[in-house]
Amino acid sequence: MTDTTFDSREFRSALGRFATGVTVVTTVNDDGNPLGLTVSSFNSVSLDPPLVLWSLDRSSSALAVFEKATHFAVNVLGADQVAISNRFASREEDKFAGLDSAAGAGGAPLVPGCVACFQCRTVHRYDGGDHVIFVGEVESFERRDGDALLFHDGNYCRAEPHPEAW
Numbered sequence: 001m002t003d004t005t006f007d008s009r010e011f012r013s014a015l016g017r018f019a020t021g022v023t024v025v026t027t028v029n030d031d032g033n034p035l036g037l038t039v040s041s042f043n044s045v046s047l048d049p050p051l052v053l054w055s056l057d058r059s060s061s062a063l064a065v066f067e068k069a070t071h072f073a074v075n076v077l078g079a080d081q082v083a084i085s086n087r088f089a090s091r092e093e094d095k096f097a098g099l100d101s102a103a104g105a106g107g108a109p110l111v112p113g114c115v116a117c118f119q120c121r122t123v124h125r126y127d128g129g130d131h132v133i134f135v136g137e138v139e140s141f142e143r144r145d146g147d148a149l150l151f152h153d154g155n156y157c158r159a160e161p162h163p164e165a166w
């Protein structure tokens with residue numbers, strides 16, 4: 001049974017203690033129009049086969065398109081891409097305006113300047129309560145050097161080496 005006795009703001013706040021990276025997940029609709037949104041729920045699942053996951057709010061205007069799409073791309077943002085994160089977290093009409101994005105697998109746009117990119121074929125979709133969990137098989141990936149953008153306690157951050165790191 002669901003325990004609804006706790007406060008949902010406190011719950012969100014506790015979840016925010018878990019630091020993540022920030023990604024922009026993209027795809028295309030049937031007309032070839034790109035769409036995407038800022039996502040921190042991305043994570044690795046399996047190395048062999050190479051699987052990743054992320055979850056999409058059921059209230060997203062992009063839900064129907066992602067549910068139908070054969071492919072998506074996960075663009076991992078660098079520390080210098082806060083403006084891109086904010087743009088793709090907005091409800092702006094054309095989030096890709098002025099962005100020089102190439103088409104990846106299945107037409108999913110690749111955001112320039114990212115620290116990593118995973119081109120994925122959708123292989124599973126699971127019910128995740130008020131979200132839908134997408135699992136993708138990685139068909140190709142790229143990485144480049146540079147600091148990643150982090151999200152922690154509801155704010156953007158950047159990583160610095162821990163004094164106790166080896």
Ligand SMILES: Cc1cc2nc3c(=O)[nH]c(=O)nc-3n(C[C@H](O)[C@H](O)[C@H](O)COP(=O)(O)O)c2cc1C
Nearest residue numbers: 037038039040041055056057060061062088089090
């Ligand atoms: C740092 C950050 C992380 C986010 N992570 C997610 C996520 O994992 N899943 C999700 O559905 N929305 C997430 N969002 C919210 C979406 O980016 C935002 O609601 C988006 O604008 C929805 O746009 P749409 O309705 O046009 O799809 C996140 C927002 C921010 C700023």
